[in-house]
Amino acid sequence: MPPTGPPPAAGRPRLRADAARNRAQILAAARTAFRELGTAAPLDEIARRAGVNIATLYRRFPDREALIRQIVIDGFTVVLQAADTALATAPDGALASIEELLLHLVRERETLVLPLIGGPVTEDPEAVALQLQIAARLEDLLATARDQGAVRADATAVDLITTGALACRPLPYLPAEQAAALAERHVRIFLDGLPPTKARPLPPSPTNADLTSYWKAAKQPES
Amino acid sequence: MPPTGPPPAAGRPRLRADAARNRAQILAAARTAFRELGTAAPLDEIARRAGVNIATLYRRFPDREALIRQIVIDGFTVVLQAADTALATAPDGALASIEELLLHLVRERETLVLPLIGGPVTEDPEAVALQLQIAARLEDLLATARDQGAVRADATAVDLITTGALACRPLPYLPAEQAAALAERHVRIFLDGLPPTKARPLPPSPTNADLTSYWKAAKQPES
Amino acid sequence: MPPTGPPPAAGRPRLRADAARNRAQILAAARTAFRELGTAAPLDEIARRAGVNIATLYRRFPDREALIRQIVIDGFTVVLQAADTALATAPDGALASIEELLLHLVRERETLVLPLIGGPVTEDPEAVALQLQIAARLEDLLATARDQGAVRADATAVDLITTGALACRPLPYLPAEQAAALAERHVRIFLDGLPPTKARPLPPSPTNADLTSYWKAAKQPES
Amino acid sequence: MPPTGPPPAAGRPRLRADAARNRAQILAAARTAFRELGTAAPLDEIARRAGVNIATLYRRFPDREALIRQIVIDGFTVVLQAADTALATAPDGALASIEELLLHLVRERETLVLPLIGGPVTEDPEAVALQLQIAARLEDLLATARDQGAVRADATAVDLITTGALACRPLPYLPAEQAAALAERHVRIFLDGLPPTKARPLPPSPTNADLTSYWKAAKQPES
DNA sequence: GATGAATGAGTTTTCATTCAT
DNA sequence: AATGAATGAAAACTCATTCAT
Structure with missing residues (x-):
């Protein structure tokens, strides 16, 4: 049960419900992929596992660093x-x-x-x-x-x-x-x-x- | 001092001196690169660190698996x-x-x-x-x-x-x-x-x- | 002072004040961006410079052609x-x-x-x-x-x-x-x-x- | 007849004949493409016009800047x-x-x-x-x-x-x-x-x- | 034995465009 | 009317691998 809720009031507006769900799925997929494939795991693979488009991943996390x-x-x-x-x-x-x-x-x-x-x-x-x-x-x-x-x-x-x-x-x-x-x-x-x-x-x-x-x-x- | 000499008399002819040196350098470079970048480290990079051409690496180790x-x-x-x-x-x-x-x-x-x-x-x-x-x-x-x-x-x-x-x-x-x-x-x-x-x-x-x-x-x- | 008002009575209803302002800002931003980046400048970028959402740009100008x-x-x-x-x-x-x-x-x-x-x-x-x-x-x-x-x-x-x-x-x-x-x-x-x-x-x-x-x-x- | 010969003795070893030909073709294609499409012309397109693989273009010119x-x-x-x-x-x-x-x-x-x-x-x-x-x-x-x-x-x-x-x-x-x-x-x-x-x-x-x-x-x- | 060169197949990243709120 | 969000498609870039010299 990793904490994936919106970051604590960090100036950013709260995410829309569906976007928040996507965000959590991306993080979960990334955790798994990083564990299995290392932190160099292909980002499209992570997006695929999360069930979102790669561009959606990029919208939430501008680069691999941000995801990590x-x-x-x-x-x-x-x-x-x-x-x-x-x-x-x-x-x-x-x-x-x-x-x-x-x-x-x-x-x-x-x-x-x-x-x-x-x-x-x-x-x-x-x-x-x-x-x-x-x-x-x-x-x-x-x-x-x-x-x-x-x-x-x-x-x-x-x-x-x-x-x-x-x-x-x-x-x-x-x-x-x-x-x-x-x-x-x-x-x-x-x-x-x-x-x-x-x-x-x-x-x-x-x-x-x-x-x-x-x-x-x-x-x-x-x- | 890792053992890098030719494996003991495995049917293969002994390497020429320069070839043996290249082989040892490749292994040393690979160890370092794997440690730093993971085992997915670019073979290019390993060849570069070893100071040999990528094709030379391939001659010694037909694929990443063999190197590992x-x-x-x-x-x-x-x-x-x-x-x-x-x-x-x-x-x-x-x-x-x-x-x-x-x-x-x-x-x-x-x-x-x-x-x-x-x-x-x-x-x-x-x-x-x-x-x-x-x-x-x-x-x-x-x-x-x-x-x-x-x-x-x-x-x-x-x-x-x-x-x-x-x-x-x-x-x-x-x-x-x-x-x-x-x-x-x-x-x-x-x-x-x-x-x-x-x-x-x-x-x-x-x-x-x-x-x-x-x-x-x-x-x-x-x- | 480029002319940015609504084209003279072309059947379209007059724009709401804020919409007209947005339209003018988009055109100004586009002029600058086209000058600096060429006419292939990202529409995202133009919207950003104009301070509006990309979808707003699309509402005013259905495609790049219309903007140009x-x-x-x-x-x-x-x-x-x-x-x-x-x-x-x-x-x-x-x-x-x-x-x-x-x-x-x-x-x-x-x-x-x-x-x-x-x-x-x-x-x-x-x-x-x-x-x-x-x-x-x-x-x-x-x-x-x-x-x-x-x-x-x-x-x-x-x-x-x-x-x-x-x-x-x-x-x-x-x-x-x-x-x-x-x-x-x-x-x-x-x-x-x-x-x-x-x-x-x-x-x-x-x-x-x-x-x-x-x-x-x-x-x-x-x- | 643009000058496309090897750069005047710039430390680099002379290119192999076929590589030099490719290099010249890439430059010619780039000139045309830049003229027609602007300097943002897709590098893919340039490689295609030059009849070489995109990776070959990258080998000669590490980025768009170098080509320009x-x-x-x-x-x-x-x-x-x-x-x-x-x-x-x-x-x-x-x-x-x-x-x-x-x-x-x-x-x-x-x-x-x-x-x-x-x-x-x-x-x-x-x-x-x-x-x-x-x-x-x-x-x-x-x-x-x-x-x-x-x-x-x-x-x-x-x-x-x-x-x-x-x-x-x-x-x-x-x-x-x-x-x-x-x-x-x-x-x-x-x-x-x-x-x-x-x-x-x-x-x-x-x-x-x-x-x-x-x-x-x-x-x-x-x- | 070694290397420069080329390439095909990815992977990363960006962008135009549409949709639901 | 405006926007956050999502996406497909394209473009940039990288890498393993093979070939000819």
Whole structure:
């Protein structure tokens, strides 16, 4: 259930009902096509799957970039909501909240396609803002978990983001169900490695500044 | 240092020195291009990066498939060698060997491109054989580790493969060094979750049959 | 000040005030766009410049042809009025009247766009009638000038038309003011060559029949 | 007979014979098409007329701009050669040389298409250099003519350029022969206005700086 | 063995035109 | 009367592949 409603009051007039439906169909088709064929998927193919004319697609999204951008934003919105939910339940056990969050993302993989697979693909302010908000939520979540003694001190929000991103990336050729099962097992093992441990400390993490440059990275490869 | 020499005595006459050099340059360029642009990268572009004419590329690799196939085989060869090494050192501590193996793969990420990123992209017998050999080595490795009490009973070779594959997939836009650092942290946390634990058991794993169908999956998406 | 009012009582009901304004804006935008982009300028673009929806343009002008036709007629109307004025002042010195006429056209270049630049672009009876009237006025003007001994015997109305047309064609990239200055100089030198002279006679002129076929030429190129 | 041979030793290797033939055919087809349909003429159409595949056209000329550029340069080369010839014969009567030059251009109209019709369409250094050389030749020619007492003092090279440009611009819809006849008459009358005269002096001419900005004008309209 | 060249088959993008609101 | 929306058709541009040198 990706958010495809009209962008929140962004100066633009609300779309006519049929146009809004077309727009949503285009986004859904694009998500599927990008997942299956990469972000270089032919736009006519996307239009065909959406049941609209290619020119209609172009009317809504002036270029491939714009289409990708919307999917990224929709995906990040889903992640942010999940992070908010996790944060709300954190006082009752942050580690469980984290697990819930990561498993939720794994289950929603199909929707998240680009933000997690393709990584940040735009410097669009809206997308960047969402990313920073998500990072902030994860930091809070980890802080709570650490206070509860549930998570090792050297784990960072970046580690959670990495794990979420990796686990959501489709392992190609694997049917959705099996991919989900594998991803879930992977997340579970990872989480079992997260509590405080006598194990050697982790190697140094990239800093927040690095993360930011990561989030803001300029250009996206075509796939 | 990916293996780019002529495949061992496969009936084909040895290449002339300049031809061999061209072949190696083409493979190197293809690896880079596939990583950056996906496996749909224009062959023109690959030839250009390799500094040869497109027709020369075609002489060496009759189609995109053949180019991909060689890269996959080269990659699996690297993985198999690493698995062999890990197995040899396993008696002295299998968990450390596993860690060594996974971190080695992370460090060799650039070379492994297709086998791990793109997954199996061919039904080529040579590639399939390599994959099965790798799986067998990992099973042995896990068995040894279990015997040593170092690894939980419900972890499988598939989990290791998944982890290796995920950790090697490039997080786009992240500079190589930082990507490696993150991947290493991820592997380390995962490994800390691997020993026997009182935690809930893992959800069921896809079976070996599933794995095989995974390895043999018929057609590759363009990215 | 091009004439853009509704054509005089042609059976059509008078336009509503806002509709008339839209119509005028469309014509103005079309003149500019045709000048800058050629007569193949996108109708979208014209509508955009006029600040109306493309469908509104289509309501007023069923096709590109109709739009062009109106601009041509407006232009010829301007030329005819100028020729009438010239004829009225001819008894006081026809050469000066001719100069006045040509310079007037040069100054009105922006308005005349199509009739002079693109030539006759329609077989529309109204346009053809205007053209014939203009030719007749110029013949009269030349006859008067010849009677006054001010113009060589072998100059024809066609020469005047040619000169007017050429001088009005925009030399691309030249700012309007400089283009006008150059055109004025050109007309002035040309006029200095117009009086009776001992110079060799001019080569034969295309006949009136040729001119007619010129005026009536069937199809317009896209630019 | 436009110059279509390989560009003078411009670093590029000489074209293969068949490629050179294709290149020449493309340029010839483009000249015709641009004349008939404007510079927005479909490139498909040009390729079709040239008897080559559209991709072949793209191989030689990466975009429409490049095609236009070459035609402009070829055209200016013709003009420069004619100006050189005129200069060589100037001592025997510069006015006759000027007439010869202008009439030559009129006769070569078909070849000159873009430089004179569309004006300078590029800031390409080669094209600009040619334009400046042409202007210099015309200055010399006028200086000689003035010394001979054959041309009024206030006529400038810019006037000659204007006249050449105007006379060469096709009056649309007029068959080539008649257009040439009219153009020739026009040039002849203009030339009869060129000798010293008691007539009022001409209005001020745009300066050389203006001319230069004219020649260098950045962007070309699509027609 | 290598390359310049050409091409057919896409894919992307634009535009004239119609329709429903 | 005006507009948002949709579309079919065309034009621009790219790319895999083959051929002749």
